[in-house]
Amino acid sequence: MDIKDLVEMAKNSPKGDRESVLPTETRQELDAFVKFLRAEGKTEATARSYRSYVVTALTSGDTWDEFSSDVRSALRALARFQA
Secondary structure, three states: OOHHHHHHHHHHOOOOOHHHHOOHHHHHHHHHHHHHHHHOOOOHHHHHHHHHHHHHHHHHOOOHHHOOHHHHHHHHHHHHHHO
């Protein structure tokens, strides 16, 4: 497999927009969460990744033990935001 194969796979993969199933209020809260992270000194890329990880946690149905360390880190940051 080479890069062209990977690009082709990505083009043909279904897009799963998990965030679209969330209520508007939740998405607005996630926007505020990103601003909070930026104020904490996180980069834009990190803040957006954390947002994505929180969306994954909200929509996956997984338990704490099943989450990746990245998702857990994002949820800890969310707890700071909510405090």
